[in-house]
Amino acid sequence: MTRHRALQPELPLHAPPTAGSGPAIELGGQRIHYALHRTRRRRTISLLIDERGLRVAAPLQAPQRAIDALLREHAAWVIRKVRDWQQKRPPQRRWIAGEQIMLYGAPVTLEARTGGNLPQLDEDRLLINPQLPPTEIESRVRGWLKQQALACFIRRCDDYSAQLALPAPAVRLSNARTRWGSCHASGRISMNWRLVQTPTAWIDYVAAHEVAHLREMNHSPAFWQTVAVLVADYAARRTALRRDAHRYLLL
Ligand SMILES: [Zn+2]
Known part of the structure; x- marks a missing residue:
């Protein structure tokens, strides 16, 4: 039974990042997880905190070291925002x-x-x-x-x-x-x-x-x-x- 490969990217599910999954970086002595989205249209790397946590949007070919550098440059902001987000998160069900x-x-x-x-x-x-x-x-x-x-x-x-x-x-x-x-x-x-x-x-x-x-x-x-x-x-x-x-x- 062959799966139609072309169908797979069509209906992506943007699930929230779960703790411990996905990329992470060490900032200010703590490990910070984030969701990384690479898109063809994007020209710059951007950081965003929303209800799902820290999200990094990057061009398809952006090297990891450029992403790391941006995260380090904005470390104080990232640490503060991630802490605020963790405190706002609903308690465990x-x-x-x-x-x-x-x-x-x-x-x-x-x-x-x-x-x-x-x-x-x-x-x-x-x-x-x-x-x-x-x-x-x-x-x-x-x-x-x-x-x-x-x-x-x-x-x-x-x-x-x-x-x-x-x-x-x-x-x-x-x-x-x-x-x-x-x-x-x-x-x-x-x-x-x-x-x-x-x-x-x-x-x-x-x-x-x-x-x-x-x-x-x-x-x-x-x-x-x-x-x-x-x-x-x-x-x-x-x-x-x-x-x-x-x-x-x-x-
Ligand atoms: Zn489809």
Whole structure:
């Protein structure tokens, strides 16, 4: 089963850097991690701190020593900003009542309830059994979210493939850290379960994108025309997904 390589860079997932991963530099006696983004269009190296932490944007060919030099030049600023960011970060999730998860772009609050088949959604609350250990609550809530994700993704892919008069594809969940979706040459579609946390308009865009690959295994103008048949404003959704998805990715 060959994977269509060209599809892979299309739906990148800009996940927040996790502590200990990615590049790092020693500044003022402490190890500072950052996310590095190299882009062809960029001409200069820039530093930015946002809700995801320290981010370095650089031209494709910028040597690492130039990046290191810029970080050292601005060491005092970097250290101060990273410290502020760490203090603002939400505390570690404990999987107890009152905490929130995201479902279809809206917060859902965990609420303690005994009895019944839990977790169970009740409007904007997800009922959990507080007598279970937090690790068990976590695995059940994650499992529940993945169930919602798979059911939703299958529905959307079925709907879009029907609109193109194609047979319904096999859909499965992916756990990729690097992309939202992919369509394999065999016709199987994978969609990232984390998408279930984002607004449905974006889920629809990813589903339409992958279903369109069942007809066009490329990113040609004909491919984008097919996406547009399914989701006319796909370009706006793609932009919003790239720009804002991280705000919804609590898990
Ligand atoms: Zn694609």
